[in-house]
Amino acid sequence: xxxxxxxxxxxxxxxxxxxxxxxxxxxxxxxxxxxxxxxxxxxxxxxxxxxxxxxxxxxxxxxxxxxxxxxxxxxxxxxxxxxxxxxxxxxxxxxxxxxxxxxxxxxxxxxxxxxxxxxxxxxxxxxxxxxxxxxxxxxxxxxxxxxxx
Numbered sequence: 001x002x003x004x005x006x007x008x009x010x011x012x013x014x015x016x017x018x019x020x021x022x023x024x025x026x027x028x029x030x031x032x033x034x035x036x037x038x039x040x041x042x043x044x045x046x047x048x049x050x051x052x053x054x055x056x057x058x059x060x061x062x063x064x065x066x067x068x069x070x071x072x073x074x075x076x077x078x079x080x081x082x083x084x085x086x087x088x089x090x091x092x093x094x095x096x097x098x099x100x101x102x103x104x105x106x107x108x109x110x111x112x113x114x115x116x117x118x119x120x121x122x123x124x125x126x127x128x129x130x131x132x133x134x135x136x137x138x139x140x141x142x143x144x145x146x147x148x149x
Contacts, residue, residue, distance in 0.1 A: 006098075006117040009130035013137045017144045019103045019110040023080035025140060026101060027051040035139030037061055037070040053077055057085070066091075072099075080105070087116075095119050112137065 015022050025031040033047035037059040045067065046060035052074065059070040068091050075098070076084035083101040088094075098117045103110050114133050122129070141147040 005120065007120055007123045007126050009116040009118070009126050009133060010113065011130055011133045011137060012111060012113045013134075013141070014106070014109060014111045015141060015144065016109040016146055019080040019105040021144060022110055022112060022140070023083065023101075023103055025143060026083055027077075031143050033059070034143045035136055037068075037136070038139060039063060042068070050074075051077065072096075076100075080110075095122070 026036065027049055029047045029049045032049065033044045038044050039061055042061040042063040044059065045062045046058060046069075048056075048058045050056050053076065055074050057070075057072055057074070061068050061070070068089065071088050071090070072086045074083070074085050076082055081103055085099055087097045087099050095118065097119075100115045100117075102113045102115070104113075114137065116129060116133060118126075118129070138147060
């Protein structure tokens with residue numbers, strides 16, 4: 001049986017901030033903890049980032065009294081244009097996904113495209129996952145002072 005292609009969720013957003021500011025926010029624990037895997041009803045209780053290729057990260061969001069760890073490893077770091085990492089949320093699945101952040105500098109600001117590759121059996125959840133990444137990018141805009149909370 002041939003292997004099925006990965007399911008892809010993709011979100012693109014423009015920022016008025018420079019590519020460097022947008023990129024750096026993903027690897028700065030103080031900034032990333034405000035938007036990355038943070039939920040409106042949860043509390044971010046742990047953010048550990050080892051920002052190097054092969055370095056690991058852990059984000060723990062406390063939701064309804066339960067800790068939800070998001071873990072991964074940085075696979076590519078090419079400031080300010082590309083960041084690629086693995087992603088696992090073991091509370092929900094044993095899968096390890098791949099997330100790529102591509103940033104294109106513009107005359108004013110930049111454009112970020114996030115691509116999340118996951119196993120084919122997640123196809124029915126693609127739209128919800130894509131919407132979740134959209135919320136994360138909105139949180140990034142708020143962190144950068146570009147949107148109202």
